[in-house]
Amino acid sequence: MMKNSTPAALVRGPADHEVRNQIVLAATEHFSRYGYEKTTVSDLAKAIGFSKAYIYKFFESKQAIGxxxxxxxxxxxxxxxxxxxxxxxxxxxxxxxxxxxxxxxxxxxxxxxxxxxxxxxxxxxxxxxxxxxxxxxxxxxxxxxxxxxxxxxxxxxxxxxxxxxxxxxxxxxxxxxxxxxxxxxxxxxxxxxxxxxxxxxxxxx
Amino acid sequence: MMKNSTPAALVRGPADHEVRNQIVLAATEHFSRYGYEKTTVSDLAKAIGFSKAYIYKFFESKQAIGxxxxxxxxxxxxxxxxxxxxxxxxxxxxxxxxxxxxxxxxxxxxxxxxxxxxxxxxxxxxxxxxxxxxxxxxxxxxxxxxxxxxxxxxxxxxxxxxxxxxxxxxxxxxxxxxxxxxxxxxxxxxxxxxxxxxxxxxxxx
Structure with missing residues (x-):
């Protein structure tokens, strides 16, 4: 996922930042209700309405969101x-x-x-x-x-x-x-x- | 089990003390090999060669031995x-x-x-x-x-x-x-x- 990331990052820079924030906000909400240890990235994806693959574009793991x-x-x-x-x-x-x-x-x-x-x-x-x-x-x-x-x-x-x-x-x-x-x-x-x-x-x- | 304990205690006083020590020694050995949390009083009784009831005469619970x-x-x-x-x-x-x-x-x-x-x-x-x-x-x-x-x-x-x-x-x-x-x-x-x-x-x- 990190291959050739520079040009892509240049193009989608600000949007990236916004999506990351959006995921973190939703994850904060979700974790604070259901707990961090028990929640998987799949649960999180479902709750936010994103695909798991899409979340993995922005965070390499649950811990990275944590x-x-x-x-x-x-x-x-x-x-x-x-x-x-x-x-x-x-x-x-x-x-x-x-x-x-x-x-x-x-x-x-x-x-x-x-x-x-x-x-x-x-x-x-x-x-x-x-x-x-x-x-x-x-x-x-x-x-x-x-x-x-x-x-x-x-x-x-x-x-x-x-x-x-x-x-x-x-x-x-x-x-x-x-x-x-x-x-x-x-x-x-x-x-x-x-x-x-x-x-x-x-x-x- | 505590009923009428005074006369019995008077009779078997020193022996009580010895048996308690024996149980504690064996339990220390057993716990230090298999861990405290995982061991039950039954496991302990089996390992020492006492009946569970006999151990309960001397200790009211596993925690009391611990x-x-x-x-x-x-x-x-x-x-x-x-x-x-x-x-x-x-x-x-x-x-x-x-x-x-x-x-x-x-x-x-x-x-x-x-x-x-x-x-x-x-x-x-x-x-x-x-x-x-x-x-x-x-x-x-x-x-x-x-x-x-x-x-x-x-x-x-x-x-x-x-x-x-x-x-x-x-x-x-x-x-x-x-x-x-x-x-x-x-x-x-x-x-x-x-x-x-x-x-x-x-x-x-």
């Missing part, structure tokens, strides 16, 4: 986490908001859309590209807060920055990873405040 | 964690050893005895009594190191002790919980050192 849905979901969480961080002025408060927002937004997805949450769980467990990229962008956000706090004098500068980023990321990880979060529900009420306080104490100059 | 196996397993890890802590003189080093030992011993169980690890996973996921008690004893160990470090002047005393115990417990938890550990294998090499360093920075007076 990847797009997952990337959209995580992209939304990421935007909201960024917005929460931007509401704060000082780096320490930014870090607190980041912990709080990550947990709240992940829990929201879990409680509001259990079936889409399943996709995120598969993605995290099987280490799909969309999850790896999301985790990396979370680390980038974290690093940027830490750099700002080191410059402002709010945070200590002795520990290598890479180590600080990684250690704090590990503290945050149970609330980022959908499967781990499901096994941490007993702790979600106090965890963000307690953990961000611990992290801030560890950062004091 | 609880004993799990408690033995976790008890062993706990003893080894304590020994690792006791090898260190000062509270900061005790904390480092605790992080290292918890991870190493959990990983050991995971890599050496995958089938018994399954029992620990069920226990943690379904919150069996043996796991809850183990988690509580880990928090008690942690508290004792923190108290010692507060007295020696190694650790800060401003944060309420309960909060410090809980926050550090949450940092350690992904490496205590068998299911979460399985989804954290990418991080096990550096995590104990990085996390215990972060925690020690947070404790500096």
């Amino acid at each position: 990847e797009m849905i997952c990337a959209n979901c995580l992209g939304k969480i990421e935007t909201d986490v960024k917005a929460a961080i931007d509401q704060a002025d000082r780096p320490p408060e930014k870090l607190r908001r980041m912990f709080k927002a990550v947990l709240e937004l992940s829990l929201q997805l879990f409680s509001q859309d259990r079936k889409l949450y399943e996709i995120a769980t598969s993605a995290a467990t099987e280490r799909w590209q969309s999850t790896l990229a999301y985790e990396e962008r979370i680390r980038v956000m974290l690093r940027s807060i830490l750099e700002e706090g080191r410059q402002s004098g709010d945070f200590e500068r002795k520990t290598p920055l890479d180590e600080t980023v990684m250690a704090i990321y590990l503290v945050l990880r149970p609330f980022l990873h959908p499967l781990i979060l499901q096994h941490s529900l007993d702790y979600t009420e106090d965890a963000p405040a307690q953990l961000s306080s611990l992290v801030l104490r560890s950062l004091s100059p | 609880e004993m196996i799990c408690a033995n397993c976790l008890g062993k890890i706990e003893t080894d964690v304590k020994a690792a802590i006791d090898q260190a003189d000062r509270p900061p080093e005790k904390l480092r050893r605790m992080f290292k030992a918890v991870l190493e011993l959990s990983l050991q169980l995971f890599s050496q005895d995958r089938k018994l690890y399954e029992i620990a996973t069920s226990a943690a996921t379904e919150r069996w009594q043996s796991t809850l008690a183990y988690e509580e004893r880990i928090r008690v160990m942690l508290r004792s190191i923190l108290e010692e470090g507060r007295q020696s002047g190694d650790f800060e005393r401003k944060t309420p002790l309960d909060e410090t115990v809980m926050a550090i417990y949450l940092v350690l938890r992904p490496f205590l919980h068998p299911l979460i550990l399985q989804h954290s294998l990418d991080y096990t090499e550096d995590a104990p050192a990085q996390l215990s360093s972060l925690v020690l920075r947070s404790l500096s007076p």
Whole structure:
């Protein structure tokens, strides 16, 4: 299917994009009703009213569609986490908001859309590209807060920055990873405040 | 079966204990070969050469046997964690050893005895009594190191002790919980050192 794709792509460029979006939208709707694991590409084709072959023109597998849905979901969480961080002025408060927002937004997805949450769980467990990229962008956000706090004098500068980023990321990880979060529900009420306080104490100059 | 159990128990007291041990030993052997989830009490009875009814005299369910196996397993890890802590003189080093030992011993169980690890996973996921008690004893160990470090002047005393115990417990938890550990294998090499360093920075007076 990838043979001679360049000329074809040039001709049908924008339309491709639209059809892909249309498939992803319909698949999101379908998965969120019937679940990701149980649905086959045939089910999906039938539900959308496309042929299976037509869907395969745009996505090489069910997982490729799942990847797009997952990337959209995580992209939304990421935007909201960024917005929460931007509401704060000082780096320490930014870090607190980041912990709080990550947990709240992940829990929201879990409680509001259990079936889409399943996709995120598969993605995290099987280490799909969309999850790896999301985790990396979370680390980038974290690093940027830490750099700002080191410059402002709010945070200590002795520990290598890479180590600080990684250690704090590990503290945050149970609330980022959908499967781990499901096994941490007993702790979600106090965890963000307690953990961000611990992290801030560890950062004091 | 529990009716009039007191006189019977008085008569066969020590023997009861021995039979229970015998069943637990045989079950450990059997589960570690064939897995916990797949084995029924009937399978177990056949393998040990007891009647199913006889086993039910001593354990009310398969889970009750699993609880004993799990408690033995976790008890062993706990003893080894304590020994690792006791090898260190000062509270900061005790904390480092605790992080290292918890991870190493959990990983050991995971890599050496995958089938018994399954029992620990069920226990943690379904919150069996043996796991809850183990988690509580880990928090008690942690508290004792923190108290010692507060007295020696190694650790800060401003944060309420309960909060410090809980926050550090949450940092350690992904490496205590068998299911979460399985989804954290990418991080096990550096995590104990990085996390215990972060925690020690947070404790500096």
